[in-house]
Amino acid sequence: MSSDTAARPATVCVTNAKGGTGKTTIAINVAGALNDRGHDVLFVDMDPQGNATEGLGLLDAYDAEPPTMFDVLTDREARSSIDDLIVEHEEMDVVPSSVDLLQAEHELTIADLVAWAKTDPTVDVDPATLSSLAINVTPETVTGEHALDLLDRALAELHAEYDVILIDSPPFYGKLTDTAIYAARSVLVPALTEASSERAIELLIDQIAALESQVDIEVDTVGVVANRVEQTNEDTAMLEWLETVFDDYPVWEVRKRVALQRAFSAGTSIFAYEQTVDMESVFLDIATQIETRYGVERPEVPA
Template sequence: MTRRIGILQQKGGVGKTTNTINVAGALAARGLDVLAVDMDPQGYLTHRLGFEDAYLSEPPSLYDALNAPTEHAVGDLVVEHAEFDLLPANVDMFALEQDLIASGMRPRLRLDRILDGATAWDVILVDAPPSLGPLNDNVALATGSLLVPVEADESSRLALNHLLRQLDTLEANYDVHVDIIGVIVSNVSYPLDNEQKDNIEWFSERFEDHVPVWIVRSRAAIKRAVKDGSSVFGDTDEESDMSDVYAEIAEEIDNG
């Protein structure tokens, strides 16, 4: 059975795309077939993985599938990356958010309908856009399980509280349950200053009794791998001590 997981946080700059690439790479390194889905109209995941042409391509694209979920098969829209597959974003998706808002509540289930036919993969990871709105709602409702990237700062704590309230609203309106299966504190620089210490403690106290809280340190090797269009598990001569953290996340997903 295909496992679906959203990597979701409405605050920008918290490492959603970097974490998506490296969690996907870690899962692939375990021998799993992985599909990464880029739901961000800005297409950062698509660009980072080297598929600029797909982002600018003519229809059909993910935009068309989200407008007419029953008319497009996921397999026809997927491109192959060296480590995993990608359902790329498309520039036309900038018009999608307003279209979905104007259409009411049911369009928030369109991604779910698209992924119902995506059974060829063991795990589907969905990289969500940095905003609270119908695209993020689609990700939460289609996956039901979320990894939440944050940074060790006050603004991430505030954004996380907003996200929790949004999930409460979705659960009430759609009679579903959306699980947070882990929190990834990204871009942590050592030695820790007082702000980072306080915020890491807050995330740990808030979540650690319920779900794992992983710490991903800021590493040049991660940045270089992503710049080269791969995870730290890809074809690279450079190792990172953060590979173990991403391997732990992949193990948690695989065994979940």
């Protein structure tokens, strides 16, 4: 683990490349639960679609002029401006996504190629030639054997202090997702209790193993959140499968509730929503697991 990562607060990436798992809803409500327990939370939206940014009522930030998260990731000179991107929400601080992040996969791929050309003596390619294909990336942007540490380096520039950082990853495999997992070194996995989720979970496990091998890191698993659970035979079978595959980790069950979507539409977690939702205890349990697993001390409540 890099010194910057080791010095940062507990950082968790909420990730699953299968779309429609409710990943963003899970991430927002875990952040809400951590806030409810007294923690200062930073929510980083790395999804180019900006679902979390929109779900937190910050759609204007998604269309903001540069510099944006894209520039913070890909432009070394803009990296320190990450503090300027932070938007306040009633429950958490947010680094919003941006429409510019749609270009990030290409840019991060070029950055990785630049790193390869700079560090492998057998590669007869001028890094400057590669960077001419990019928008922001230059040979100076990339200082190691790979470029998956660009979010890690950006988060190290934060001046504000947080107890927990939550990263909402894109719903697909690629450089952005790898960059988010690399920065966090820990994942929380949302999954639907339907048969099609099995392949997605297997691919995620393989993807994390490949990342660990490629850049010599260890990625911890906080647990799995079985989302939109109903009382069907398929749900029961999938819960059993998840508990078998993740036998060393907690598997939480979030029942299907209309109020979860209503809170999302209202721009809050269920903890700030006007209607009480019986799933609050599940998200509080996830928050407690993050506290326990990563030594996050709960602030003392004044008497």
